[in-house]
Amino acid sequence: MKSSAIAVTGLRKAYGDKVVLDGIDFEVAAGSVYSMLGPNGAGKTTTVNVLTTLMTADAGSVRVAGHDVATGIKQVRAAIGVTGQFAAVDELLSGRENLQLMADLKRVRSRDVVTGLLERFDLVESADKLVATYSGGMRRKLDLAMTLIGKPEIIFLDEPTTGLDPRSRRTMWDIVRGLVADGTTIFLTTQYLDEADELADRIAVLNHGRLVAEGTPEQLKRRIPGGHVRLRFTDPAAYRSAAATLRDATTDDETLSLRIPSDGSQRELRSVLDWLDSVGIEADELSLHTPDLDDVFLALTENTTKEAIAR
């Protein structure tokens, strides 16, 4: 299929008798952001390593940029850029020299490429300082800038914001959005749900080497009934009488709060409020919760963890 940048079917990989990827399938449309989400040890980095030709799969077919990673290594490598989990920058070179090294190796002759990237990533001021003096956020930015030399069509980002402060994370997100705007396909692994929610067109949840869910962020959220209205009381007596009246609500004795299921729409919220008025319940605090990816993620990975423990 021409429109998919990445197509994976039946991918398996084991180290000795430890199965890391247990037959996964997915497809990434060209020009989209695909995020693979999973806890530590789920197999995210192994997937990236196979897709980027660093490892060979035990079974299954993997096509990247239209080429099979087993038979078209050169073509695949020419089309991709990879930013690994740890900033792979050269500490004893300056930022500019790191970029120039990549440009030399890719035989990119123009000097403007390096200067342009330094400006784009806001690294001009430190361009001639040794990378050993850079902060974590600067290293990640430089790492990504190095990946962009030669204009790869598909970029793999393996946990690009792990260990970054909130501001640097947002900078990285903006950079990723900019790349997508230029038509680049992004394959992103992360353990942060907000990151996937923020950036991805489609999300795959990987747990114990299997894809336990796949879809758009909206589709995933709809799978989990987690929306509710939360009523909090300060007076234990008021709490107890409300709990007795509202039989449908889930109770939490510790925080003196009740949860009433709700889809979060204006109409339903009004009917809940009207009903509370009619039965004479007045909570000290009311808040509305829509299911977020955290709910989805916990629900999806919890079950399989329980299964694994039961086994």
Added chain:
Amino acid sequence: MSTISTTLGDSAIMLRRNIKHSMRNPITMFNAILLPIVLMLMFVKVLGGGFDVGVSYIDYATPGLLVMAISYGLGATATAVNDDMTKGVINRFKVMDVSRGAMLTGHVVITTVRALVACAAIVGVAFLMGFDPGASALDWLGVLGVIVLLSFAASWLTVAMGLAAKSVESAGMATVPLIMLPFLSSAFVPAETMDTGVRQFVEYQPFTPIIETLRGLLAGDPSGGDTLAALAWCVGIAVVGYVWAISTFKKRA
């Protein structure tokens, strides 16, 4: 571009990187060049007076000091290679389709160049301390050949150890035996003066024939050394190092 010119181009780019590293890391330069000279001064000026080796001590010790100068430069190579491996720099190059050999030959060439500089420094200081070799121009060429061959062989072995080590610390430790071996050779005192057990080890370890060959060449009497054994050891170490390095390089992602 043809494959060979790509490989050469990549190797040149990598070597340029390695040269910058060496110049910017004062500890590397100190270990590789100054430390052997400091040890040389200690052996010749402090300890040497107490050794009776039959000839002027500086003439006796210089060949061993050359070998030691080579081995002291290896630690830096092992840690640099391991650093590239563990920090993901090698993976970055792999994914970019940089010629396989280029990343490793860059390290081998810079190690050999550093060793040559260190040896030149040793010879220079030796002359200042009254070194009086009987070597002809041809013998000197032989000395250069042995030094280059040994550096090249030891570099490949060191690159392999750097690739195989789990951490930078263990990579550095892995080269310690190579640094100790010159002490357990005929570098500083003749083997005949040692205990029987130690002497047997000394006689059969690789550095002894290499040092004796250098000693013979520098004295202007190449037949005095065990040239064939020296060459065989160098070639053997180079082959083992090369095969080990390449297979580890392919395996580890």
